[in-house]
Amino acid sequence: MASSASISRPRFRCFDPTSSYPATADHPRYFSSAVSLSSSSSSSSSSSSSSPRENGFRDTMAISNNSEPKIVPGEGGYVLEDVPHLVDYIPDLPTYPNPLQDNPSYSVVKQYFVNADDTVAQKIVVHKDSPRGTHFRRSGPRQKVYFESDEVHACIVTCGGLCPGLNTVIRELVCGLNHMYHVKRILGIEGGYRGFYARNTIPLTPKVVNDIHKRGGTILGTSRGGHDTSKIVDSIQDRGINQVYVIGGDGTQRGAAVIFEEIRRRGLKVAVAGIPKTIDNDIPVIDKSFGFDSAVEEAQRAINAAHVEAESVENGIGVVKLMGRYSGFIAMYATLASRDVDCCLIPESPFYLEGPGGLYEYIEKRLKEDGHIVIVIAEGAGDVLLSESLPKDEQDASGNKLLQDVGLWLSQNIKDHFSKRRKMNITLKYIDPTYMIRAIPGNASDNVYCTLLAHSAIHGAMAGYTGFTVGPVNGRHAYIPFCRVTERQNKVVITDRMWARLLSSTNQPSFLDPKEVAKKVAETKKEDTEAEAQLIDAENHVEATASSDPKDCSVCDPNV
Numbered sequence: 001m002a003s004s005a006s007i008s009r010p011r012f013r014c015f016d017p018t019s020s021y022p023a024t025a026d027h028p029r030y031f032s033s034a035v036s037l038s039s040s041s042s043s044s045s046s047s048s049s050s051s052p053r054e055n056g057f058r059d060t061m062a063i064s065n066n067s068e069p070k071i072v073p074g075e076g077g078y079v080l081e082d083v084p085h086l087v088d089y090i091p092d093l094p095t096y097p098n099p100l101q102d103n104p105s106y107s108v109v110k111q112y113f114v115n116a117d118d119t120v121a122q123k124i125v126v127h128k129d130s131p132r133g134t135h136f137r138r139s140g141p142r143q144k145v146y147f148e149s150d151e152v153h154a155c156i157v158t159c160g161g162l163c164p165g166l167n168t169v170i171r172e173l174v175c176g177l178n179h180m181y182h183v184k185r186i187l188g189i190e191g192g193y194r195g196f197y198a199r200n201t202i203p204l205t206p207k208v209v210n211d212i213h214k215r216g217g218t219i220l221g222t223s224r225g226g227h228d229t230s231k232i233v234d235s236i237q238d239r240g241i242n243q244v245y246v247i248g249g250d251g252t253q254r255g256a257a258v259i260f261e262e263i264r265r266r267g268l269k270v271a272v273a274g275i276p277k278t279i280d281n282d283i284p285v286i287d288k289s290f291g292f293d294s295a296v297e298e299a300q301r302a303i304n305a306a307h308v309e310a311e312s313v314e315n316g317i318g319v320v321k322l323m324g325r326y327s328g329f330i331a332m333y334a335t336l337a338s339r340d341v342d343c344c345l346i347p348e349s350p351f352y353l354e355g356p357g358g359l360y361e362y363i364e365k366r367l368k369e370d371g372h373i374v375i376v377i378a379e380g381a382g383d384v385l386l387s388e389s390l391p392k393d394e395q396d397a398s399g400n401k402l403l404q405d406v407g408l409w410l411s412q413n414i415k416d417h418f419s420k421r422r423k424m425n426i427t428l429k430y431i432d433p434t435y436m437i438r439a440i441p442g443n444a445s446d447n448v449y450c451t452l453l454a455h456s457a458i459h460g461a462m463a464g465y466t467g468f469t470v471g472p473v474n475g476r477h478a479y480i481p482f483c484r485v486t487e488r489q490n491k492v493v494i495t496d497r498m499w500a501r502l503l504s505s506t507n508q509p510s511f512l513d514p515k516e517v518a519k520k521v522a523e524t525k526k527e528d529t530e531a532e533a534q535l536i537d538a539e540n541h542v543e544a545t546a547s548s549d550p551k552d553c554s555v556c557d558p559n560v
């Protein structure tokens, strides 16, 4: 679902020749301005007996807080957007054989360990002459790990809104760490980010989490706001935590990115791994977020009820409001799945009520032809119309825009229009299942998906990767740098085939004038071409910088 139309460009920086670190089997040299340290680390010796603030603590060392994207060019326009690794800022860390090699469940697998060079292509539809394009490091277990089992002290935190499958991810992190890597010390941080410094922790064991995947919500609790980076990292240091698993949406991943930066600045041997959670499916790059399928499935029940109500009366109108603050994926997929919906309204596709081609005209047509209509509206749709009539500008504790009830507003407007102005007898039922679709446990396929996400995160952290988010890219799980999942939101592209399929299945008006459509298609094509040109630039750029005076930055800036 991540659209090629909104490919964002990597930011290319100067190649800093002082920034190289020793190549390892799993970790080839790359070009970046990553930090270099003046002395070797002894932090790998941290173990269960290490005292607070000694656990890889290197506060006094001069470490740059500047972490640039790690861009590795290859042949034919190949670009690897790599994730950070602990050895980027703590060289000479010892490695250990992966305990999975002795695990009877896994040792039977031929080629169980991922090849160090495996990467996953972001774009898989290519032309004969197109560049190979952006790739991400393939996730999975590595032959060597950077933590000994009894050295690991992991923590798990859940932040932001609820989502089906949260408890499954927690469960699989705990069981995966324990069963695959024999990790015994795992802490649950209560109540989101602020829990690091203001709440209790819960020791998590496979026994404690055994049944939690059958429950909705998160056993750890969650919150918005309350992200205080230095207090959080102090708490990580004080507790001797060296693996941080953060489950949350775009805001949470942004928070994890700054935690990672601070950890890196302090020179701590602490891996930070993000597991993307968003019921709205608005995280870019990854194919789909966990819980999304469960939510779409649950939304069917509300749509079904609206349909039954609407078709049982004369001029019946069913309005269902679904989640989707900025992205209309839930509404779009719920509509496509249901086939009972006559009109789907999402934030990405502006609509209007009055006049030819407007919503009222379409409703009247449906009522005349079918006797009823079902409308699905995402909560962020029609935001402009709504704020014109009811101006209000509020935010939640995380800075997300607080929305007014568009379903109620639309229902009232439809009633006023048909009853008062058109003098038609209509019966409108408004159903708002908002929180019902996210408070459920994950369904079967989401539960399997959550397991893979948790395992990817564990393998990555054990292998020493840090500052990354996990997720499938074109079906293969990968490690994605935080910046790539936070730089924009995934949105329904209304010039893509999926939205066209929806328009064709509901037969609703597009609410767009044909000139606007042509303009959008042209914009999309231009963005695609620019993104491809950027990839070629990337390769040329790195070649040029590697062979030029590193102080000459004119080659670094594509605008020069």
Ligand SMILES: Nc1ncnc2c1ncn2[C@@H]1O[C@H](COP(=O)(O)OP(=O)(O)O)[C@@H](O)[C@H]1O
Binding pocket: 159, 160, 161, 192, 193, 194, 223, 224, 225, 226, 227, 248, 249, 250, 251, 252, 253, 254, 255, 256, 258, 277, 278, 397, 398, 400
């Ligand atoms: N830019 C940011 N920097 C640091 N923390 C952030 C940032 N944006 C959000 N957060 C924190 O991430 C957590 C979750 O964010 P929120 O937007 O509520 O949910 P989600 O992660 O689901 O998008 C909150 O505790 C919030 O304070």
Ligand SMILES: O=P(O)(O)OC[C@H]1O[C@](O)(COP(=O)(O)O)[C@@H](O)[C@@H]1O
Binding pocket: 159, 160, 161, 162, 249, 250, 277, 278, 279, 280, 323, 324, 325, 379, 396
């Ligand atoms: O009322 P709350 O808990 O703030 O949550 C409502 C919001 O959460 C969302 O599901 C998205 O939240 P996240 O960013 O946490 O995934 C929106 O669709 C919705 O507006």
Ligand SMILES: [Mg+2]
Binding pocket: 160, 249, 250, 251, 278
């Ligand atoms: Mg969010």
